Amino acid sequence: MNHLFLHCRAGFEKECAAEISDIAAGLGIYGYSKTKDNSAYVLFITHEPDGAENIIRMSGFRQLIFTRQWFACAGLIDNLPVTDRVTPLCEAAAALPKTSELIIETVDTNEGKELSGLSKKIVAPLEKALRAQQSFFAKSPLRLHLVFISGTQAYIGVSPIANSSQWPMGIARLRLPKEAPSRATLKLEEAWHHFIPADEWDIRLASGMRAVDLGAAPGGWTWQLVQRGMYVEAVDNGPMEKSLLETGQVLHILTDGFLYEPKKPVHWLVCDIVDKPARVTSMIIRWFTKKHCREAIFNLKLPMKQRYVEVKKCEERIRAELEKAGFKLDIQFKQLYHDREEVTGYLRVY
Numbered sequence: 001m002n003h004l005f006l007h008c009r010a011g012f013e014k015e016c017a018a019e020i021s022d023i024a025a026g027l028g029i030y031g032y033s034k035t036k037d038n039s040a041y042v043l044f045i046t047h048e049p050d051g052a053e054n055i056i057r058m059s060g061f062r063q064l065i066f067t068r069q070w071f072a073c074a075g076l077i078d079n080l081p082v083t084d085r086v087t088p089l090c091e092a093a094a095a096l097p098k099t100s101e102l103i104i105e106t107v108d109t110n111e112g113k114e115l116s117g118l119s120k121k122i123v124a125p126l127e128k129a130l131r132a133q134q135s136f137f138a139k140s141p142l143r144l145h146l147v148f149i150s151g152t153q154a155y156i157g158v159s160p161i162a163n164s165s166q167w168p169m170g171i172a173r174l175r176l177p178k179e180a181p182s183r184a185t186l187k188l189e190e191a192w193h194h195f196i197p198a199d200e201w202d203i204r205l206a207s208g209m210r211a212v213d214l215g216a217a218p219g220g221w222t223w224q225l226v227q228r229g230m231y232v233e234a235v236d237n238g239p240m241e242k243s244l245l246e247t248g249q250v251l252h253i254l255t256d257g258f259l260y261e262p263k264k265p266v267h268w269l270v271c272d273i274v275d276k277p278a279r280v281t282s283m284i285i286r287w288f289t290k291k292h293c294r295e296a297i298f299n300l301k302l303p304m305k306q307r308y309v310e311v312k313k314c315e316e317r318i319r320a321e322l323e324k325a326g327f328k329l330d331i332q333f334k335q336l337y338h339d340r341e342e343v344t345g346y347l348r349v350y
């Protein structure tokens with residue numbers, strides 16, 4: 001397969017394309033991207049016939065910042081007859097490796113949403129037909145993806161379950177808890193799902209841990225930390241939700257988050273201050289150099305232009321300065337579903 005289909009946030013197609021071109025070139029796989037502004041997807045077409053599978057096989061999904069979900073496919077299936085879309089889709093699937101599950105996705109745009117009725121309607125007949133032609137194999141590590149681009153056009157392809165997003169279209173469907181003080185609470189929850197494996201939550205998001213939340217008001221992120229049983233220093237000149245302060249787990253500190261330093265080291269630093277990426281980056285480097293925390297989740301608000309370049313610049317600075325100081329680190333960035341003009345960073349040192 002020589003087409004790599006990449007879901008991204010609408011408006012970030014150029015960043016998604018620049019990133020995949022860089023990664024592919026690093027692997028010695030060459031190709032070109034096809035993008036359309038605000039389409040919420042990118043196609044990277046490789047010169048080698050099996051280049052798309054090779055990119056997926058040789059690189060980790062987790063390193064991608066602007067791609068929400070990916071799969072390898074053979075190209076656009078056009079002219080699907082509206083009276084029988086199942087037959088040509090099954091024919092295309094027969095040429096693919098066997099998979100253990102099917103997910104039907106749409107692109108994340110208004111036009112994409114209009115196709116969700118069609119997508120839902122086709123699930124049962126398509127699954128039945130795929131089963132009949134033995135396209136499924138229960139132990140296959142692969143997943144089958146189908147994306148309708150219009151009523152008569154679709155892409156069908158495969159991704160490794162272990163090297164792709166666990167969520168269809170890479171969109172984390174999280175329920176907004178009624179008691180949470182702000183919608184922003186979902187950003188931290190999604191970040192945990194993305195950056196921290198589920199079987200490590202009890203150790204790394206453990207009850208009794210201490211955390212600092214910079215730019216905490218009104219308290220959506222602090223609420224998540226409190227739910228995990230942590231003690232939180234919530235730094236913001238703005239007001240915090242009263243019920244959080246009543247838990248006895250939250251100390252509200254009215255000061256500038258860029259100047260604040262904890263008296264004793266904490267496990268977690270989280271920061272949701274909207275400011276220049278370079279300023280947040282300097283603060284993160286200082287916290288880790290001074291060993292104020294072990295792990296951090298922070299937002300980088302992206303500039304209007306050069307957004308991919310800006311994130312890479314911040315990543316390189318953090319990497320260079322902390323490695324120079326003798327740390328081994330795990331650093332990742334992701335534009336999460338709940339991020340708009342920003343990306344979320346994750347950093348841990350050993």
Ligand SMILES: C[S@@+](CC[C@H](N)C(=O)[O-])C[C@H]1O[C@@H](n2cnc3c(N)ncnc32)[C@H](O)[C@@H]1O
Pocket residue numbers: 181182183184185214215216217218219220221222235236237238255256257258272273274
């Ligand atoms: C996006 S909101 C944070 C929302 C919060 N994470 C939540 O879940 O409810 C950004 C916050 O950063 C605060 N802020 C901006 N600059 C700051 C600074 N220099 N120090 C501390 N807080 C700051 C603002 O007062 C605002 O409350």
